[in-house]
Amino acid sequence: MKILNLFLFSSLVFNMSLSVANAEPGVSINLKKPPASLAKWYKPDNKRQVWLHTMFKLRREMQAMREYAEQEDGLHMEKWLTDFDKHYNKISEMVPEWKDEIKPELISDIRNFVKSKDFYKVAITLNKIEDTCDVCHENYQPQVTAIYRSPNYDSLRIKDVDGELQTIENNMQDLSVVVNQILIALADGNNKKSFIASNDLELQLKNLADSCQFCHKNDKYPEARILGKETTGNLKKLQKNIQQGHTKASQKLMGKIAVTVCARCHSIHKVVHDMRGALMSENDDVIKLE
Ligand code: HEC
Ligand code: HEC
Ligand code: HEC
Known part of the structure; x- marks a missing residue:
C-alpha cells in the first residue's frame, strides 16, 4: 500500500509539473534515508530479521490490546501491555536515532486508565500510539524493506x-x-x-x-x-x-x-x-x- 501511495504521489507530481506551461516535465521524490544503525538488526549483520520480527510482535500486541479493551478485560489487557511496553521501547534501544519517533509515556497512561477501568480512554490512547506507528511507516517503511530485505548478490560468484x-x-x-x-x-x-x-x-x-x-x-x-x-x-x-x-x-x-x-x-x-x-x-x- 505504502509503495503504491508513493507511485500515486509521483504521478501526481508528474501531472502537476506537466500542467505548468514550459516547465520541464519530471518527477522528484525525496525519501528519508533510514539510520545506518538499523543494519545491525537485519541479515547479514544479524542472524535474524530482528527489527521486522519486533514489528510483527507490536502488531499482534496492538490487536490483542484493542480486543481486550473492547471486552473491558483488564486482566488480559495488562498482560499484553507488559509485552508491548518491552517491545515498543525496543524501537529506540535498537535505533537510538528514532528515540523521538515513539511516545512511551502513552503506555503509563494506558496502565492508569486500565486501573480505573476507563476503557474508552484506553481505546483513545491506543489510537495515539497507532499514530506513531503510522508516521514512521509513512516516512521509512518502503525504503527499509527495499534496502534490508531485497536479495543481495554482492558475494555471489x-x-x-x-x-x-x-x-x-x-x-x-x-x-x-x-x-x-x-x-x-x-x-x-x-x-x-x-x-x-x-x-x-x-x-x-x-x-x-x-x-x-x-x-x-x-x-x-x-x-x-x-x-x-x-x-x-x-x-x-x-x-x-x-x-x-x-x-x-x-x-x-x-x-x-x-x-x-x-x-x-x-x-x-x-x-x-x-x-x-x-x-x-x-x-x-x-x-x-x-
Ligand atoms: C536469478 C535469476 C535470473 C535469471 C534466470 C536471469 N537473470 Fe538477468 N539479472 C538477474 C539479476 C539479479 C540482475 C541484476 C544484476 C546486477 O545488476 O548486478 C540481472 C541483470 C541482467 C541484465 C543487466 C546487466 C547489467 O549490465 O546491469 C541483463 C542484460 C540480463 N540480466 C540478461 C538476462 C538474460 C538474457 C537472461 C535469460 C537468458 C537472464 N538475464 C536471466 C537475474 C536473473
Ligand atoms: C521508528 C519507526 C517505526 C515505528 C515507530 C514503528 N514501526 Fe513498524 N516498521 C518500521 C519499518 C522501518 C518497517 C519496515 C520493516 C521491513 O520491511 O523490514 C516496519 C514494518 C512494520 C510491519 C511489517 C509490515 C509487513 O507486513 O511487512 C508491522 C506489522 C509494523 N511495522 C507494525 C508496527 C506497529 C504496530 C507499530 C506501533 C506500535 C510500529 N510498527 C511502529 C518502522 C517503525
Ligand atoms: C541473492 C539471493 C538469491 C539468489 C542467488 C536467488 N534468489 Fe530466488 N529469491 C530470493 C528471495 C529473497 C526471494 C523471495 C523470498 C523467497 O521466496 O524465498 C526469491 C524468490 C524466488 C522465486 C519465487 C518464489 C518461488 O518459490 O516461486 C523464484 C521462482 C526464484 N526465487 C527463483 C530463483 C532461481 C531460479 C535462482 C537461480 C537462478 C534464484 N532464485 C537465485 C533470493 C535469491
Whole structure:
C-alpha cells in the first residue's frame, strides 16, 4: 500500500509539473534515508530479521490490546501491555536515532486508565500510539524493506563457460550476448553458429542454476520453476529445431525462453535489486528519485 501511495504521489507530481506551461516535465521524490544503525538488526549483520520480527510482535500486541479493551478485560489487557511496553521501547534501544519517533509515556497512561477501568480512554490512547506507528511507516517503511530485505548478490560468484568464477553482472552480460548471438545467426541463416551459441546458452543456464542454492539453500522449488525440466526441455527442442533448419520455430522458442526464464526471474530478483541499488547510491540524508 505504502509503495503504491508513493507511485500515486509521483504521478501526481508528474501531472502537476506537466500542467505548468514550459516547465520541464519530471518527477522528484525525496525519501528519508533510514539510520545506518538499523543494519545491525537485519541479515547479514544479524542472524535474524530482528527489527521486522519486533514489528510483527507490536502488531499482534496492538490487536490483542484493542480486543481486550473492547471486552473491558483488564486482566488480559495488562498482560499484553507488559509485552508491548518491552517491545515498543525496543524501537529506540535498537535505533537510538528514532528515540523521538515513539511516545512511551502513552503506555503509563494506558496502565492508569486500565486501573480505573476507563476503557474508552484506553481505546483513545491506543489510537495515539497507532499514530506513531503510522508516521514512521509513512516516512521509512518502503525504503527499509527495499534496502534490508531485497536479495543481495554482492558475494555471489557464478561459473562462466570456461569454469571461471564471475559476478552476476558479468554473468548476465554474457547471457545477453549469447542470446543475441543466437538471434542474429538465426536471422542471417547461419545455423552452425546459432547451434554453437545455443550450446553455450545451455551451459550458462546450467551454471546459473547451480547458484540458486546460494540463497534458496535446500529449497528446490524456486530453481525448478525457472530453470527446471520445462526449461531444459525447451533448450533441447531449440537445438533440435536449429539443427533441422526450422528458423521460425527456433525464433519462437527463443521468445518463450526469454519470457519464462529471463523475464520471470527478473521480475522477482532484478526489480528489487535495482531499487535497492538506487536507494543505496546516495550519500545524503535524503534519497532522491528522479
Ligand atoms: C536469478 C535469476 C535470473 C535469471 C534466470 C536471469 N537473470 Fe538477468 N539479472 C538477474 C539479476 C539479479 C540482475 C541484476 C544484476 C546486477 O545488476 O548486478 C540481472 C541483470 C541482467 C541484465 C543487466 C546487466 C547489467 O549490465 O546491469 C541483463 C542484460 C540480463 N540480466 C540478461 C538476462 C538474460 C538474457 C537472461 C535469460 C537468458 C537472464 N538475464 C536471466 C537475474 C536473473
Ligand atoms: C521508528 C519507526 C517505526 C515505528 C515507530 C514503528 N514501526 Fe513498524 N516498521 C518500521 C519499518 C522501518 C518497517 C519496515 C520493516 C521491513 O520491511 O523490514 C516496519 C514494518 C512494520 C510491519 C511489517 C509490515 C509487513 O507486513 O511487512 C508491522 C506489522 C509494523 N511495522 C507494525 C508496527 C506497529 C504496530 C507499530 C506501533 C506500535 C510500529 N510498527 C511502529 C518502522 C517503525
Ligand atoms: C541473492 C539471493 C538469491 C539468489 C542467488 C536467488 N534468489 Fe530466488 N529469491 C530470493 C528471495 C529473497 C526471494 C523471495 C523470498 C523467497 O521466496 O524465498 C526469491 C524468490 C524466488 C522465486 C519465487 C518464489 C518461488 O518459490 O516461486 C523464484 C521462482 C526464484 N526465487 C527463483 C530463483 C532461481 C531460479 C535462482 C537461480 C537462478 C534464484 N532464485 C537465485 C533470493 C535469491
